Amino acid sequence: MAEQASDLIQHRTISRPRNRFNVSKILLTLFFILLTIGFLFPLYWMVISSLRPDGRIFVDAFELFPSILSLDSYNNLFAQEPFGRWIINSIVQTAGFAITALILCTTGGYALAKFKFRGRNLLFVLILVSQMIPFHLLIVSLFLMVIQLGLVETYFGAIIPIAASPIGIFFVRQYMLSIDDEMLNAARVDGANEYQIFFSVVLPNARPAIATLFILFSLEYWNNLLWPLIVFRQAENMPLAVGISRLINQYRQSYDLVMAGSTLATIPIIILFLFLRRQVMEGLAATGTGLK
Amino acid sequence: MVVFLIFKVYPVILAVIMSFQNFQGVQSQEWVGLTNYQNVFNLVRFNQALANTTIYTIGTLLILIPLPLVLAVLLDSGRVVQSTVFRTLIFLPALTSLVVAGTVFRLILAEDGFLNLFLTSLFGVQPLRWLEVSDLALPSLILVATWRWTGINILYFNSGLVNISKDLYEAAVIDGASAFQMFWRITLPLLRPTTLFVVVLSIIGGYQVFVEPFILYTGGGGPGDGGLTMALLIYRTAFTSFNFGTAAAMGVILAAIIFVFSLIQFRYFGVFSKED
Numbered sequence: 001m002a003e004q005a006s007d008l009i010q011h012r013t014i015s016r017p018r019n020r021f022n023v024s025k026i027l028l029t030l031f032f033i034l035l036t037i038g039f040l041f042p043l044y045w046m047v048i049s050s051l052r053p054d055g056r057i058f059v060d061a062f063e064l065f066p067s068i069l070s071l072d073s074y075n076n077l078f079a080q081e082p083f084g085r086w087i088i089n090s091i092v093q094t095a096g097f098a099i100t101a102l103i104l105c106t107t108g109g110y111a112l113a114k115f116k117f118r119g120r121n122l123l124f125v126l127i128l129v130s131q132m133i134p135f136h137l138l139i140v141s142l143f144l145m146v147i148q149l150g151l152v153e154t155y156f157g158a159i160i161p162i163a164a165s166p167i168g169i170f171f172v173r174q175y176m177l178s179i180d181d182e183m184l185n186a187a188r189v190d191g192a193n194e195y196q197i198f199f200s201v202v203l204p205n206a207r208p209a210i211a212t213l214f215i216l217f218s219l220e221y222w223n224n225l226l227w228p229l230i231v232f233r234q235a236e237n238m239p240l241a242v243g244i245s246r247l248i249n250q251y252r253q254s255y256d257l258v259m260a261g262s263t264l265a266t267i268p269i270i271i272l273f274l275f276l277r278r279q280v281m282e283g284l285a286a287t288g289t290g291l292k
Numbered sequence: 293m294v295v296f297l298i299f300k301v302y303p304v305i306l307a308v309i310m311s312f313q314n315f316q317g318v319q320s321q322e323w324v325g326l327t328n329y330q331n332v333f334n335l336v337r338f339n340q341a342l343a344n345t346t347i348y349t350i351g352t353l354l355i356l357i358p359l360p361l362v363l364a365v366l367l368d369s370g371r372v373v374q375s376t377v378f379r380t381l382i383f384l385p386a387l388t389s390l391v392v393a394g395t396v397f398r399l400i401l402a403e404d405g406f407l408n409l410f411l412t413s414l415f416g417v418q419p420l421r422w423l424e425v426s427d428l429a430l431p432s433l434i435l436v437a438t439w440r441w442t443g444i445n446i447l448y449f450n451s452g453l454v455n456i457s458k459d460l461y462e463a464a465v466i467d468g469a470s471a472f473q474m475f476w477r478i479t480l481p482l483l484r485p486t487t488l489f490v491v492v493l494s495i496i497g498g499y500q501v502f503v504e505p506f507i508l509y510t511g512g513g514g515p516g517d518g519g520l521t522m523a524l525l526i527y528r529t530a531f532t533s534f535n536f537g538t539a540a541a542m543g544v545i546l547a548a549i550i551f552v553f554s555l556i557q558f559r560y561f562g563v564f565s566k567e568d
Contacts, residue, residue, distance in 0.1 A: 028366060029373045035363075036381045042439060043384065045406060046396045058404045132554035134500050136526045137543035140536045223389035225503050230531065241391045248395060249510045255399055262392040269387050277380055284444065285451040 046266070050074070050259035057255050073260035082236050083261060086243040090222060090265075093155055093239050098217040100163040105213060109172025110202055114184065124173075131166040135226065143230055151231075158231045158239075162224075168213055171286070175209040176202065212283035215276055222269065240265045328541035338542065340517050341525040344430060348521065349498030351434040352441070356494055357487065359438070360445035365479055367446070368453045379450065383443030390440070394507025397436045398423065401508075423508060426518030433519060436504050441497075445490055452486030453479070495553045499546065502527065522546050 048064075049057050054072040077083050111117075112124055142161045151157030179202065187197050203210070225241045232238045235246070244261045247254045273280055332338050363382075367375040385393065400406045401422035408419040422428050456479065464474045480487075502523035509519050522542065530539035 025371050025373070028371050032367070032372055032375075032378045036378055039382045039385060039439065039442070042393075042396045042400060043388070045400060046392070049399060057399070058402070132496070132547075132551055134523070134543070134546050134550050136500065136502070136523045137540075137547045139527070140530045140539050140543065143530070144536075219387065223387075223391070225389070225391050225506070226527070241389045244389075244395065245391045245507060248398065248507070255395075258395045259399065262389075262395055266388050266392050270384060273384075273387050274380075281380075281383065281447055285447055 043266070043270075046259055047263050049255070050263045052256070054256065057259070073256040074264075077257045077260045081243065081247070081257065081261075083243070083264075085236050086238055086240045086261075087264070089155075089237060090239040090241075093158055093228070094218050094221045096155060097159045097163060097221040098214050100159055101165050101168060101217045102210060102214060104164050105168035105172045106203065106206065106210065107198075108169045110176055110198065112169065112173045113176035114179075114181070114202075127166045127169055131170075135162075139226070139230060142227075146231060153232060153234055153237055158228050159221075162227050165217070168217070171213065172206065172209055175206055179205050212279055212286070215280055216283055219269070219280075222265075328537045329545075331538055332541050332545065337517060337520065337525060338522075341520045341522045344517075344519070345499055345501065345521045345523075348430050348433055348437075348501060349495055351430060352437045352498050353491065353494055355434065355438050356441050356445055357491060360442050360490075361449050361483070361487065363442070364446045364449035364453060365475060368450060379443070379446060382446060385440045385442075386444045388440070390503035391507055393436055393440050394504050397432070397439070398508055401432055401435075424515050426514070426516035429505075429509070429514045429518030432508060433501070433504050436508070437498075437501075441494075445494075448490050448493075449483065449486055452483050456482045492553055492556060496550050499523075499550055499553075 048066060050073050051069045051071070052066055052073070053068055053070040054076070112120065112127075146152055146157045146161060149157070151160070183201060183205075184197055187201050192200070222239075223241060224239075225245060228239050228242045229245070232242060235243065238246075240261070244258055244265065247258045247261065366372060367379055372378065388396075402408075403419055403421050403424070407422070411417050412419055420428060422432050460478050460482075461474055464478060469477070500523050501521050505514060505519040505521050505524050506527070508514065514520065523546070526539050526542045526546065529535045529542060
């Protein structure tokens with residue numbers, strides 16, 4: 001592809017004077033540099049605002065490159081809010097959610113791909129259709145169910161009701177269709193039982209799909225607000241997103257704390273992303289869910 | 293599978309049933325037929341939320357389709373140095389929690405926030421009260437959406453562009469086609485499936501917008517309910533006013549809207565016909 005692209009460029013250079021082409025290349029790149037600065041600016045602003053001394057967020061707002069940096073906001077955040085708890089909650093709940101969702105996707109997707117059973121097609125269509133259901137239709141009934149099950153304020157209540165991901169099941173199913181039936185039959189002939197086949201043949205073969213989904217599920221829960229907001233009322237049980245959202249309301253506007261918290265919630269994700277860039281971006285393009 | 297049935301199928305049925313009931317607290321309910329639906333459509337706030345959400349969705353479509361499309365084409369043209377770096381950096385906002393996006397923009401859009409300082413000192417305009425004027429509520433929300441979704445949509449368009457054969461462009465260059473002609477006659481028509489996919493995704497996402505107004509307007513509908521969206525109204529009806537029946541009815545209406553758009557998606561992408 002790169003070769004073809006450079007062919008294309010050569011065609012152009014033939015038809016136009018060489019320096020004009022270079023000018024357009026420089027201008028376009030410059031344009032994208034400016035655009036990118038614009039897109040990154042809010043993130044920069046978040047970090048820089050979180051580092052301003054106590055009470056200076058608005059006073060110093062026009063100092064693009066502040067001369068005095070301080071960790072006041074971070075100290076206040078940990079002193080005034082159970083922020084350490086929020087981080088732990090977020091990590092535990094995110095891992096729990098991603099693992100639960102993966103178990104459901106892999107078993108469900110495998111069953112749909114490799115086993116024939118009554119109602120399979122109906123089930124598959126149901127799963128596809130359920131992808132269209134807006135979550136807001138479910139919140140009331142899920143909330144009542146969680147109350148009846150006694151799961152309010154629990155990690156289980158936050159994770160289980162949203163762990164069945166239709167798009168995840170669909171994605172795993174499509175992936176598992178490509179696993180050769182001969183391989184499974186060979187394992188059966190060798191005397192492997194169904195559990196052994198699933199764990200030592202199917203799962204290792206689906207590793208790329210599983211890794212991609214694990215990353216996407218983690219990102220989804222880490223950034224999720226609505227459902228944890230409904231399940232948790234006690235500050236010490238909340239994940240980061242819910243905790244941070246509580247720092248700004250009609251009665252208080254703790255921008256300093258919010259910016260510090262947002263920075264701490266965002267920067268690790270961005271660093272992780274830079275390592276896993278290909279997998280995240282290709283996974284997103286493949287599943288086409290969009291992030292929430 | 294069982295979990296799927298319990299937490300997806302059962303709640304839908306429950307929600308539809310609830311939309312026909314009147315709730316007195318959590319335990320007691322009675323059948324009220326279509327009353328909830330009548331109430332919903334008589335609610336001024338619901339109609340405003342429906343209008344707001346629709347305008348918001350159209351607004352995001354008008355920006356978040358052409359802009360990422362053109363950017364993706366430019367980045368793919370081989371005339372931008374280090375295009376992958378740009379793609380990655382513009383994608384970064386998509387990684388932030390919507391809560392973070394909301395709070396950062398609340399700070400930037402505040403009356404004495406950065407945007408106003410910037411506009412005032414550069415163009416000398418009066419500070420705009422972005423978060424306090426009803427008419428500016430939707431533009432503010434669309435601005436946040438543009439920031440957060442452009443990178444993802446570039447990604448979608450890019451994966452569509454990769455599938456277009458470069459031979460077509462070479463042939464066009466030989467035939468003396470201009471860059472604009474190639475974009476209009478080759479790129480756009482061949483990108484149609486991708487474009488349609490992104491459009492439908494944006495419509496579905498747009499109608500469900502919740503977190504952005506929730507954060508920008510601290511849980512309310514914003515000034516004069518200018519930023520009130522359907523999802524926000526459902527949340528507030530259920531968990532602030534505890535009108536579960538009415539909230540369920542609104543949920544059904546929202547679901548119906550999204551269902552129609554999703555059906556269009558399935559029809560065009562042939563998911564049903566492709567299987568089996």
